[in-house]
Amino acid sequence: MKYEYASDLQTRMEEIAKFLEMDHIAVDRVKCFRSSGSSTKRTIARCHTIGKLMQKAIGVKAHYAIEFLERFERLSREEQDKVIIHELMHIPKTFGGGFRQHDYVCDRNVNELHKKFIRERTI
Numbered sequence: 001m002k003y004e005y006a007s008d009l010q011t012r013m014e015e016i017a018k019f020l021e022m023d024h025i026a027v028d029r030v031k032c033f034r035s036s037g038s039s040t041k042r043t044i045a046r047c048h049t050i051g052k053l054m055q056k057a058i059g060v061k062a063h064y065a066i067e068f069l070e071r072f073e074r075l076s077r078e079e080q081d082k083v084i085i086h087e088l089m090h091i092p093k094t095f096g097g098g099f100r101q102h103d104y105v106c107d108r109n110v111n112e113l114h115k116k117f118i119r120e121r122t123i
């Protein structure tokens, strides 16, 4: 696996978090990476974090990393935005190092937030 920091996706992620008023997300502790060489062909993106115990052990606050796999590049701009929204929604209000699950992070809620993003962006 190869990981490369993706400053363009970082900017888009920060913009989306801002427009969607995801104030619980400390964007300076969310980092976006492109990965290559994964054998998983179906995955487009995934969200990583560092659990509470490891945070204590290392002495750091919670951090999240969003990994964008090669398939992501082939999506339309709109689909990509939805993927970014999806991954951001996995980050819970506590920003504590856990995840929200797919009962909440579902297409219906993603589409709703995507509409809000389009609306807010054009104001």
Ligand SMILES: [Zn+2]
Pocket (backbone or CB within 6 Å): 086, 090, 102, 105
């Ligand atoms: Zn997901």
